[in-house]
Amino acid sequence: MLTFEIIESEPAGHARHGRLVTPHGEIRTPAFMPIGTRATVKGVWPDQVRDSGADILLANTYHLGQRPGAELVAELGGLHRFMGWDRPILTDSGGYQVFSLAELNRITDEGVTFRSHLDGQYIHLDPRSSMRIQNQLGADIIMAFDQCPPGQSDRAVAGQAVERTVRWAEQCRRHHQRSDQALFGIVQGGVYHDLRRTCAERLIELDFPGYAVGGLSVGEPYAQMVAVLRELVPSLPANRPRYLMGVGKPCDILAAVRAGIDMFDCVLPTRNGRNACAFTATGTMKLRNERYRRQDEPLEGGCPCPACQKFSRAYIRHLFLAHEMLGPMLVSVHNLWFFQRFMQRLRDLIPQGDWATMLAEFPVAQEPLANESLTGEATE
Amino acid sequence: MLTFEIIESEPAGHARHGRLVTPHGEIRTPAFMPIGTRATVKGVWPDQVRDSGADILLANTYHLGQRPGAELVAELGGLHRFMGWDRPILTDSGGYQVFSLAELNRITDEGVTFRSHLDGQYIHLDPRSSMRIQNQLGADIIMAFDQCPPGQSDRAVAGQAVERTVRWAEQCRRHHQRSDQALFGIVQGGVYHDLRRTCAERLIELDFPGYAVGGLSVGEPYAQMVAVLRELVPSLPANRPRYLMGVGKPCDILAAVRAGIDMFDCVLPTRNGRNACAFTATGTMKLRNERYRRQDEPLEGGCPCPACQKFSRAYIRHLFLAHEMLGPMLVSVHNLWFFQRFMQRLRDLIPQGDWATMLAEFPVAQEPLANESLTGEATE
Numbered sequence: 001m002l003t004f005e006i007i008e009s010e011p012a013g014h015a016r017h018g019r020l021v022t023p024h025g026e027i028r029t030p031a032f033m034p035i036g037t038r039a040t041v042k043g044v045w046p047d048q049v050r051d052s053g054a055d056i057l058l059a060n061t062y063h064l065g066q067r068p069g070a071e072l073v074a075e076l077g078g079l080h081r082f083m084g085w086d087r088p089i090l091t092d093s094g095g096y097q098v099f100s101l102a103e104l105n106r107i108t109d110e111g112v113t114f115r116s117h118l119d120g121q122y123i124h125l126d127p128r129s130s131m132r133i134q135n136q137l138g139a140d141i142i143m144a145f146d147q148c149p150p151g152q153s154d155r156a157v158a159g160q161a162v163e164r165t166v167r168w169a170e171q172c173r174r175h176h177q178r179s180d181q182a183l184f185g186i187v188q189g190g191v192y193h194d195l196r197r198t199c200a201e202r203l204i205e206l207d208f209p210g211y212a213v214g215g216l217s218v219g220e221p222y223a224q225m226v227a228v229l230r231e232l233v234p235s236l237p238a239n240r241p242r243y244l245m246g247v248g249k250p251c252d253i254l255a256a257v258r259a260g261i262d263m264f265d266c267v268l269p270t271r272n273g274r275n276a277c278a279f280t281a282t283g284t285m286k287l288r289n290e291r292y293r294r295q296d297e298p299l300e301g302g303c304p305c306p307a308c309q310k311f312s313r314a315y316i317r318h319l320f321l322a323h324e325m326l327g328p329m330l331v332s333v334h335n336l337w338f339f340q341r342f343m344q345r346l347r348d349l350i351p352q353g354d355w356a357t358m359l360a361e362f363p364v365a366q367e368p369l370a371n372e373s374l375t376g377e378a379t380e
Numbered sequence: 381m382l383t384f385e386i387i388e389s390e391p392a393g394h395a396r397h398g399r400l401v402t403p404h405g406e407i408r409t410p411a412f413m414p415i416g417t418r419a420t421v422k423g424v425w426p427d428q429v430r431d432s433g434a435d436i437l438l439a440n441t442y443h444l445g446q447r448p449g450a451e452l453v454a455e456l457g458g459l460h461r462f463m464g465w466d467r468p469i470l471t472d473s474g475g476y477q478v479f480s481l482a483e484l485n486r487i488t489d490e491g492v493t494f495r496s497h498l499d500g501q502y503i504h505l506d507p508r509s510s511m512r513i514q515n516q517l518g519a520d521i522i523m524a525f526d527q528c529p530p531g532q533s534d535r536a537v538a539g540q541a542v543e544r545t546v547r548w549a550e551q552c553r554r555h556h557q558r559s560d561q562a563l564f565g566i567v568q569g570g571v572y573h574d575l576r577r578t579c580a581e582r583l584i585e586l587d588f589p590g591y592a593v594g595g596l597s598v599g600e601p602y603a604q605m606v607a608v609l610r611e612l613v614p615s616l617p618a619n620r621p622r623y624l625m626g627v628g629k630p631c632d633i634l635a636a637v638r639a640g641i642d643m644f645d646c647v648l649p650t651r652n653g654r655n656a657c658a659f660t661a662t663g664t665m666k667l668r669n670e671r672y673r674r675q676d677e678p679l680e681g682g683c684p685c686p687a688c689q690k691f692s693r694a695y696i697r698h699l700f701l702a703h704e705m706l707g708p709m710l711v712s713v714h715n716l717w718f719f720q721r722f723m724q725r726l727r728d729l730i731p732q733g734d735w736a737t738m739l740a741e742f743p744v745a746q747e748p749l750a751n752e753s754l755t756g757e758a759t760e
Contacts, residue, residue: 039698043705046690068673068698076676076694084690293448296456310426310464314456318419318448325423325705 002141002182002209004029004241010353014234014260017350020241022088022140023180024080027055029241030257030350032343033090033265034336038063039073039083042270043329044336046085052305052333053340056088056140058265061133062097062125066118070136078138090265091139093130093172093186095146096214096246107147109164127171135177143212143245144172146186151219158190161215162199169203184210184243187232191224196232204237211236212243213261217252222368225252229259236260250279250342250365254358257346269339273332276320280338281362285313287331292317305337382521382562382589384409384621390733394614394640397730400621402468402520403560404460407435409621410637410730412723413470413645414716418443419453419463422650423709424716426465432685432713433720436468436520438645441513442477442505446498450516458518470645471519473510473552473566475526476594476626487527489544507551515557523592524552526566531599538570541595542579549583564590564623567612571604576612584617591616592623593641597632602748605632609639616640630659630722630745634738637726649719653712656700660718661742665693667711672697685717 006018020027034041034049037060041049059079076082079089102114111126130145145168147161165188176183185203189195216225236242243263244256253264276287280300298308307330319327342362349358359365386398400407414421414429417440421429439459456462459469482494491506510525525548527541545568556563565588569575596605616622623643624636633644656667660680678688687710699707729738739745
């Protein structure tokens with residue numbers, strides 16, 4: 001089903017470089033997963049996603065369960081075949097989207113009733129249905145159905161979410177039907193270290209093949225996110241992959257890798273790409289800016305991505321001003337390559353724990369100012 | 381500058397298979413040129429355009445002259461480099477768009493004043509400025525600035541357009557500055573055979589390296605278009621390439637090739653592709669249709685295009701219903717491959733003049749019913 005091996009560890013720290021083996025191939029960790037919400041990474045062909053260096057991508061249970069429907073995907077041979085991606089896939093549980101996108105009707109210990117963002121119909125989602133949908137989609141890694149409260153939730157709300165998340169995790173284990181899919185548990189608990197620790201301990205008793213940290217990067221300050229990770233992550237089993245959901249920016253990824261996280265997902269490469277925002281090692285560029293009008297150079301000097309090999313900033317700016325699809329397509333591809341390049345450098349430097357070199361090569365990963373909040377989200 | 385060689389001719393007819401050599405490479409004729417109006421074939425990477433089999437593409441002087449401006453394109457090394465396409469390019473003269481897209485202010489013998497569709501500014505276009513813009517863009521083949529009257533114009537309007545077109549063609553010859561660009565003349569004359577013949581004779585006296593037929597496929601009945609071509613095309617110099625502008629559908633292309641036309645351009649592959657309409661040998665498919673919901677087969681069986689190699693009709697339908705960019709991207713690529721496959725088969729069958737085989741393999745190219753009008757247009 002799933003094997004995880006740590007290849008190298010940071011000498012005096014928590015970072016690890018490993019290999020996660022799934023039925024659809026290997027994942028080099030720390031890994032960044034591009035988002036294919038509706039069974040497509042927006043504006044990018046699957047071959048181009050692979051060429052960027054991505055070993056795995058994430059698709060969303062909430063969206064696919066509604067359209068085209070998990071039964072149809074199963075009938076058509078499962079998600080890998082449906083979307084033309086024969087490498088590993090992870091599906092989330094739908095929980096995050098229910099709480100962030102849908103018009104919520106009712107949350108009880110039995111699950112969540114919400115109105116579809118597509119047609120307003122009432123839909124019920126619970127551990128059993130989340131497992132059924134994810135079993136039908138057929139991803140290599142699937143996620144337990146959790147309750148993800150808002151980032152600024154008080155202790156009582158966060159505590160109740162932990163209770164439900166643990167109970168639901170246990171139910172997910174029972175309802176999960178396919179031995180070729182690895183089910184990960186999700187640690188909730190907001191910014192409350194003791195709740196996080198309790199949640200982790202109870203999930204570890206259930207013995208999941210991997211553990212995710214949910215409910216971070218949802219509006220809390222950067223420092224608080226890092227503090228939770230530093231406290232929590234070392235208490236998760238060292239021999240299991242650890243996944244920080246919905247994160248994030250390069251600075252977040254660097255901090256989380258140093259805390260011992262192995263997997264990430266975020267919409268930033270493609271969402272920013274569609275909005276004419278390119279990532280580079282030294283910062284981001286807004287391509288619509290007049291300053292790029294005459295610049296006959298690539299988005300990022302030395303970048304081997306197919307957008308930088310052939311097209312100038314001036315051309316890409318023209319495409320965005322003319323509302324041409326190729327603009328979002330080019331910058332999305334560049335950003336996917338950028339994030340994978342960033343992860344590869346992290347993997348390279350973990351054996352030396354050489355974060356000074358990492359920051360010298362990627363100044364964009366420097367810590368944000370104290371009052372800056374996080375923007376990573378789990379779907380686009 | 382430009383050499384044209386006829387390799388094979390239809391034994392008892394007018395069709396020819398040839399080779400047109402430009403500074404940026406060879407064009408196999410009959411050739412179909414995809415449209416890159418704003419220096420991009422919409423939704424398709426240049427490498428994918430090339431992989432479809434396209435030897436040359438068309439870009440639009442009217443659009444590029446306004447945005448980003450021909451001076452900027454020249455400063456950035458010309459259109460080939462700007463758009464990352466190192467193969468042949470043809471630019472039109474801007475005339476067709478002035479008459480079809482712009483809010484016209486005044487047409488005189490000196491040129492056309494119109495309001496930009498972008499910002500409402502008054503712009504003057506005439507033979508001199510069209511040549512200057514096209515010289516700056518730097519395409520391999522450029523077009524004389526002509527007057528293209530509506531398809532149903534009466535004889536007086538069509539006659540006046542011929543007068544202006546011939547006078548302007550002569551002026552274009554004088555203003556054209558670059559010996560590495562071939563300037564083609566454009567025959568106007570509406571559906572009036574004698575006007576077409578007069579226009580052709582006077583342009584031939586000016587000795588252009590190629591001749592285009594303009595003002596067809598602009599709303600007149602199919603039979604009328606074919607009648608004009610059959611009458612006109614054989615009177616054009618046999619040793620020069622002949623280009624039917626803005627055409628078209630497979631049936632139009634087949635009829636025009638049989639009349640002796642060598643080059644075509646049309647937005648249909650990409651415009652229809654963006655609208656979920658796929659071309660196949662047996663007809664077109666509207667991918668949003670419910671009938672494709674469960675169809676786990678490619679758009680067209682046996683099609684070697686990258687969309688058909690990997691994706692099902694059901695998946696592509698899902699992409700369109702979910703408003704995902706990849707839907708238009710996939711069908712545009714398929715359609716580009718379809719048109720190039722169609723042209724390759726035409727080239728194969730010209731030496732035998734075997735149109736029965738062509739129609740058997742491509743029933744989609746059968747003549748339309750008598751009352752069906754044409755829809756091809758020169759830009760998208």
